[in-house]
């Protein structure tokens with residue numbers, strides 16, 4: 330508890346320094362407020378996100394990572410990106426009160442569920458951990474980091490949440506036929522993913538950046554969340570033994586996750602038990618941890634207020650502020666964050682890593698969620714900290730707003746020298762990240 334307070338205090342004092350700097354430059358430019366810009370950008374993101382689903386000429390249910398077809402070619406269905414996108418689309422229906430929109434989301438989720446089941450049935454070397462499919466449903470067979478075991482977990486989260494929502498709306502027959510039935514071998518998409526996750530979380534796999542085989546904080550957080558959702562679904566589908574088994578495995582994963590705290594370095598590391606792949610990630614600092622905390626949030630375990638999370642966040646913020654010229658050129662804004670400090674991938678080559686939009690938005694989402702939770706406190710000091718966290722979140726959003734294309738579109742990366750958008754254009758994941766960030770900000774009630 331005391332440690333938590335100290336960590337929050339450190340977080341706040343770092344924010345205050347940055348915000349004092351930020352005040353000067355930002356106020357001079359006539360521009361939309363953060364809230365207005367984020368709202369406008371969220372509307373654009375809804376359109377862009379839907380455009381990425383089942384694009385003309387592709388199999389229904391495909392979600393392209395980006396419309397860009399070369400350097401880099403992202404015109405493919407990445408299991409991870411697709412699942413994060415569809416999970417966000419599902420959430421968007423919860424926030425909408427238009428039944429027409431909710432019907433549309435159900436129909437897109439249905440296409441995605443059917444396509445995902447086809448993906449599972451294609452015979453591949455990586456089993457359900459196969460990371461990428463072509464837009465006609467063939468498996469992508471180029472050399473790649475396989476398996477990536479976060480994929481089936483996130484797919485199970487998106488479709489598992491949808492299954493629960495269908496059950497609550499009287500859709501048991503559909504769920505039983507297409508999503509989840511208590512049978513082994515599993516023949517429905519969610520059950521198959523849950524079984525895969527429950528039996529394979531101990532296997533090493535490639536990380537979300539597709540570069541390192543080992544055990545990963547992000548992957549385990551997503552696997553744990555999937556199994557906890559799976560347990561609830563299993564109970565409702567009279568799959569009692571499975572519910573118990575999924576809960577047990579989720580608990581085992583929780584224990585494993587504690588090994589990612591590195592007491593010497595004082596932060597959570599992204600990977601343990603490195604086996605192969607990129608070997609120049611000396612710091613262990615990685616936005617993958619932040620994404621694991623945010624996207625893997627389910628029952629308060631590894632909360633954003635946990636001192637381990639706060640320390641990791643602070644370190645990420647400070648390490649990235651030092652390495653990218655655009656951050657030094659404009660220190661008035663919160664720093665743009667990359668994937669990890671040692672990154673070399675620039676989209677088409679390995680000339681040096683850049684800041685990423687989705688990483689910078691994750692920092693904003695983290696601050697807003699922290700603000701939301703601190704603002705509930707009975708203690709005036711913590712409520713004051715909530716205001717600081719909120720402003721910090723705004724400063725990260727200002728950073729993205731500063732580099733966005735004139736038409737509001739967002740590419741994967743921000744050139745570290747020029748500040749212009751670079752690498753894959755219209756990265757679908759970015760639009761999901763905008764929506765998550767906007768929702769997180771909308772929920773904050775400062776007192």
Ligand code: NOJ
Nearest residue numbers: 474537538539540673674
């Ligand atoms: C493409 C991947 O998407 C990217 O994350 C990675 O850095 C490069 N391949 C190299 O493996």
Ligand code: NOJ
Nearest residue numbers: 394407409410537538539
């Ligand atoms: C490279 C990123 O590292 C990976 O996380 C992502 O899945 C692919 N690009 C596609 O967007």
